[in-house]
Amino acid sequence: MTGSVVIAGLGPGAEDLVTPEVRAALEVATDIVGYFPYVARVEPREGLTLHGSDNRVEVDRATHALQMAAEGRHVVVVSSGDPGVFAMASAVFEALENHPEYHDLDIRVLPGITAMLAAASKLGAPLGHDFAAINLSDNLKPWSLIERRLRLAAQAGFAMAFYNPRSKSRPFQFGQALTILREELGDNVLISFCKDVTKDGQKLLTVPLGEATEDMADMRTVVIVGNADTRRVGPHVYTPRYAPTSSESA
Amino acid sequence: MTGSVVIAGLGPGAEDLVTPEVRAALEVATDIVGYFPYVARVEPREGLTLHGSDNRVEVDRATHALQMAAEGRHVVVVSSGDPGVFAMASAVFEALENHPEYHDLDIRVLPGITAMLAAASKLGAPLGHDFAAINLSDNLKPWSLIERRLRLAAQAGFAMAFYNPRSKSRPFQFGQALTILREELGDNVLISFCKDVTKDGQKLLTVPLGEATEDMADMRTVVIVGNADTRRVGPHVYTPRYAPTSSESA
Structure with missing residues (x-):
């Protein structure tokens, strides 16, 4: 099991507020998961699948990210701002709590500039x-x-x-x-x-x-x-x- | 009066958490002001003067930054983390309050990843x-x-x-x-x-x-x-x- 989930903060909107750490994670991802307008901020490229989803389905979206990582994919869950402040990080851990089979997955949070x-x-x-x-x-x-x-x-x-x-x-x-x-x-x-x-x-x-x-x-x-x-x-x-x-x- | 003061957050320590916005400000600065260990994170180059100072002299340091900007310099006050969270931004505005003659200066705060x-x-x-x-x-x-x-x-x-x-x-x-x-x-x-x-x-x-x-x-x-x-x-x-x-x- 060599997949991973990275929960990355894209900052509030300006591209020059995206950290180099987050840019690097986006460059090696195989899948991007998130709310449509945040996924739309990631440039499409060959080998990268974009999975935009609607608002208010945070835990479903997070579970999907865990499932793909368990299959060996390198998933980046994109959040606006900082993922740890009223954003996707807690939703991913809520999903993880429901799925003990994923507890050993490589999961990392990358901070961002919060609104x-x-x-x-x-x-x-x-x-x-x-x-x-x-x-x-x-x-x-x-x-x-x-x-x-x-x-x-x-x-x-x-x-x-x-x-x-x-x-x-x-x-x-x-x-x-x-x-x-x-x-x-x-x-x-x-x-x-x-x-x-x-x-x-x-x-x-x-x-x-x-x-x-x-x-x-x-x-x-x-x-x-x-x-x-x-x-x-x-x-x-x-x-x-x-x-x-x-x-x-x- | 064409100088400026930028109060920039260098983040908690890792270089890949410094935003591109802050990097760009450091590249056009003429003077860097801040606590010694934060100033030491800025690479020296020709045309750039580094003004490291001791801890607990925040308002003196901020006043110095305002004075240099009033003389036309492009000063970056470096802070660890985010300058607005228990860091240099409030100290600069405290200094500005003591010096109404600088109220029209171009002063901007650039956010960073806070600790x-x-x-x-x-x-x-x-x-x-x-x-x-x-x-x-x-x-x-x-x-x-x-x-x-x-x-x-x-x-x-x-x-x-x-x-x-x-x-x-x-x-x-x-x-x-x-x-x-x-x-x-x-x-x-x-x-x-x-x-x-x-x-x-x-x-x-x-x-x-x-x-x-x-x-x-x-x-x-x-x-x-x-x-x-x-x-x-x-x-x-x-x-x-x-x-x-x-x-x-x-």
Whole structure:
């Protein structure tokens, strides 16, 4: 059994954010597995089979990758961003758990630039102090748990990054999240909306929480909420390395 | 005034984790500024001046970078990992705040692979669910605030990544952090110690919290604490994408 599964992060979109490590893995792959638009980022070549699949079939897709590797193929599962942050790595390990016969397979994860850090870099340094990364989708966890995490993260003085803030099937939750954030943090903390980060048409918007509206976010947006000390300097948004004033007094 | 400051992330150590975007910035720089060991990762060439400096002079170093850019130089401030995560980006913006005369300078941040995500990739996917990133150093914030954040992050069911867990000048704090984590999470949650990640001599160790000891960490270690559902599958450590059992019942 000499096949392998590599779970590789393609970064947020710009080709010059793909690491040489990931490029090298793509060059020796026999099969590419992933969500259609990410598979479409891999250049076709002889000897390489592209297996694009739909959204929300992560575990099926991961199982297929394991099966092909068990047959001796060299499979790369492509993920956007970093595969370990709300992406394909956990899905592959969930599939592996269901298939003990594959536990000895050669499986490796290759990191990538995750959307929140690309977005933070374009804004300045809003995640320059302690922060929390939260997936706002309630597909895989109850909304009540997300609300609880937002409150505790705010009370801890964490800056926050939100993945999957809003979708057509979840139109109201993000508005509820904004209400909770205003209750906990007040109206003046800065919130940034980063749409299509590093891609054509990238849009950045920073406003105080009191002016944020739910339509500022969609599924292609990463949202970053500052802590009480996050502020603007020139055209940049940043969070100082030292302790935020509000949490210090808490 | 045509100079510039680029704050570039060199990643955790392996050269094939440096993005092409960062390589391109290093190739057109006139000056490299940073902590000695990071500056040493940049190949010398004619027309390039290397300005290595000591640890703990981040704002002085950043001010120097701004001054040179104002004189028309193309300065790259090098950071390990990602410059926006407990690294040089916030220090540059702190310096910029002290110098309004530089507010119009061309300043850009280029993201990199941050240590916690490189470490997570080597372990499997321990940060595959909501998580918090916390700098355990109390140089720039009070230890009491760190303790509070640890308790709230644990109560929220966040996995956690710790930067700067322990140093010679702070030998006791990490032991206190372990005590707090055991109080909040019990003895069975998995904790991973990742030393020199992606470098020669990389060491990975995963144990239940009840078996963790403070000497398992030093300044070259990133520590990752799972949530209640984090577990092993084959040789890997991962956190499922769905809600952890303990927080669901909380």
